[in-house]
Amino acid sequence: MIQFEHRPGILDLSWGHPRPGLLPVRAWAESGANLDWRALTYGSSAGPDPLLEWLGDPGRTFVTGGASHALALVTQVLARPGDVVLVDSPTYHLAFPILADRGLRIVQGGSVHQVRPKLIYLVPTFGNPTGASLPEERRAGLIEAAREVGATIVEDDTYRELSYDGPAPESLWSMAGGDPVVRLGSFAKTVAPGLRLGWINAEPEIIARLTGLGYVHSGGGVNHTTAVTMGAFCAGGGFERHVAGLRASYRTQRNALVDALRKHLPQLDVPSPAGGWFVWLRLPAGVTAEALLPVAEERGVSFVPGPRFWADGSGGADRIRLSFSLLSAAELEVAAARLGEAVAVIAHNR
Numbered sequence: 001m002i003q004f005e006h007r008p009g010i011l012d013l014s015w016g017h018p019r020p021g022l023l024p025v026r027a028w029a030e031s032g033a034n035l036d037w038r039a040l041t042y043g044s045s046a047g048p049d050p051l052l053e054w055l056g057d058p059g060r061t062f063v064t065g066g067a068s069h070a071l072a073l074v075t076q077v078l079a080r081p082g083d084v085v086l087v088d089s090p091t092y093h094l095a096f097p098i099l100a101d102r103g104l105r106i107v108q109g110g111s112v113h114q115v116r117p118k119l120i121y122l123v124p125t126f127g128n129p130t131g132a133s134l135p136e137e138r139r140a141g142l143i144e145a146a147r148e149v150g151a152t153i154v155e156d157d158t159y160r161e162l163s164y165d166g167p168a169p170e171s172l173w174s175m176a177g178g179d180p181v182v183r184l185g186s187f188a189k190t191v192a193p194g195l196r197l198g199w200i201n202a203e204p205e206i207i208a209r210l211t212g213l214g215y216v217h218s219g220g221g222v223n224h225t226t227a228v229t230m231g232a233f234c235a236g237g238g239f240e241r242h243v244a245g246l247r248a249s250y251r252t253q254r255n256a257l258v259d260a261l262r263k264h265l266p267q268l269d270v271p272s273p274a275g276g277w278f279v280w281l282r283l284p285a286g287v288t289a290e291a292l293l294p295v296a297e298e299r300g301v302s303f304v305p306g307p308r309f310w311a312d313g314s315g316g317a318d319r320i321r322l323s324f325s326l327l328s329a330a331e332l333e334v335a336a337a338r339l340g341e342a343v344a345v346i347a348h349n350r
């Protein structure tokens with residue numbers, strides 16, 4: 001499988017991938033079964049009407065090939081090489097190469113007023129890697145600060161739909177009423193990553209720049225056939241039914257991992273994320289992620305070391321990211337027990 005390496009004997013908590021059994025194989029095939037020729041023509045520039053209507057922000061939505069593509073497009077139309085992008089700290093590590101592709105200068109952490117960036121990138125809701133959400137009062141402050149310095153906030157809202165303990169916090173996009181926020185959405189976590197389908201919410205002037213891009217002019221709307229199929233999948237409540245099932249399954253997986261970590265690593269403060277796929281752990285004093293990883297892998301469990309989520313690797317030495325999305329509740333319990341043993345070995349050898 002591209003983007004995935006199965007390592008026999010290792011319960012791998014490093015992949016932010018959906019549980020294969022939760023992918024809607026049959027429902028997706030049924031959604032595509034009754035489409036007519038219109039699904040196979042060139043598509044209209046911002047995306048097919050049924051999907052745009054379902055997404056529900058008329059004139060302020062552009063369909064993309066996922067959130068990664070959305071981020072690449074936003075950097076293309078809103079920034080130039082050499083511009084500064086202020087990124088949250090820690091943040092989604094695979095955003096760094098996308099920002100670097102456009103030649104942006106990545107500044108990690110620091111105040112909006114001091115850095116005065118062109119773009120501000122963050123995952124404020126059920127974030128990757130922390131699972132945490134930006135508190136409401138800080139949301140309002142961030143929007144105000146961005147307005148003051150003339151920056152655009154790029155809100156990566158990939159995990160919004162996967163909430164387990166009640167509704168997700170209001171998006172920055174909705175709080176601000178649009179400008180200065182651009183919001184990135186994705187169907188990768190809610191339906192399937194292989195579809196490469198997502199969207200951008202932005203003010204109409206920005207949408208016009210996206211629809212006016214040469215490659216859209218030449219080739220039509222992005223990923224049209226998949227977008228049309230998604231329109232059919234979502235019609236009649238199909239998306240909501242599917243996501244309700246996902247929430248129940250991922251909630252069970254989250255609980256299994258959090259409970260088992262609390263049992264096997266009682267000395268740690270184990271947060272229970274209210275949504276998304278990740279548990280962000282602070283290791284006991286003196287145990288680093290780098291030292292822990294080989295010991296953990298010897299015992300058959302793996303994770304992503306914290307420094308990966310800093311562009312220059314300078315933070316997070318005592319942090320690890322655990323994803324509960326891919327494995328079953330039973331596997332997650334075994335994984336936590338193995339992690340507990342590995343931490344005990346390192347702490348004992350100090």
Ligand SMILES: Cc1ncc(COP(=O)(O)O)c(C=O)c1O
Pocket residue numbers: 016065066067068069092123128156158185186187188193197198
């Ligand atoms: C925060 C964040 N943004 C974007 C992506 C990628 O989304 P897509 O598959 O839609 O490109 C991910 C997937 O891991 C993610 O965690």
